[in-house]
Amino acid sequence: MSERIKKEEQFISGIMKDYEMSNPPTNFTAKVMDRIELESVTPVFVSKPLISRAGWIGICLSVIILILIILTGSSGEASSQSWLSENLGWNFSLPQINLEKLRIIDFSNSTLAWIILGSGGIMLLALIEKWFEENRFRQTLFL
């Protein structure tokens, strides 16, 4: 930077010390806050969960209905499978997991597997949603 430019900079910088800011009207803050209130300004951070409340109710109801279907079906190793395949024509097979140690009530392995998989699924969904929500909030703010 040349000497002259430097001096000009210093001069302008010096005269800008005489610059005075103008004060807004005394009730300025109140007016802004009133406008925010009155104009029903959209909330700044609309927390939109990945799964809505209705969605969660639906998921829970489905799981409960599924468990009920399984529990009310005849007992036995392949009871739920046969009930569903008979009534809905739906054939599927569950993984063979040894759940003997977890058995408290006398459910079949497949029934227990359904209950555990169902609850596990819901917990997993809840954890994923929580993680997404926290991450999104953090990113929105300071990243």
Next chain:
Amino acid sequence: MVEQQDNIYITKVLEGDRNAFAYLVDKYKTMVYSLALRLVKDREEAEEISQDAFIKAYQSLSSFKGKAKFSSWLYRIVYNTAISKLRQQPAGRVSLDEPNIPDTLYLESKENYDTLSADERKKYLEKALDSLDSDEKMLVILYYYEEQDLDEIASIAGLTKTNTKVKLFRARKKMLTVLQSYLKEETYNLL
């Protein structure tokens, strides 16, 4: 520290505490209003622009990434709001683009300026600032008064750093030209 404090209040607002925004309004209202007034030259209009800017800031607070200072982000909103308002009005003043600047400009301006009283200095500073385009005014205020760094100013004005430097250089020259011409006039009147 200042940014940290701002971020605390921004977080509060984002968490639903609407009243926390009043702190930010209170803190920046003078600078925002001054900047708006400098750009539009009308108190009522400046107040309207300032209010609109704060409301826009509130509405889009969730998009504030914290990469720049909150003040810089806010000034950019003020600037854009004022510029779009100015665009709706018919063009008035002819700009002093590319003035013919003599080398003695700085010395003459400085010598005459130093002899002025505080009130006169303020008067001539106003005139010098008024000679600038809206964007130049903002750059000068942010750089010389707010002492923001060039990167911040460039991001507020949506310019490159080099462009910002060039605009500041031109603004300085314009101010010096105006000061010199007014001060010469003053000296002539005294004689």
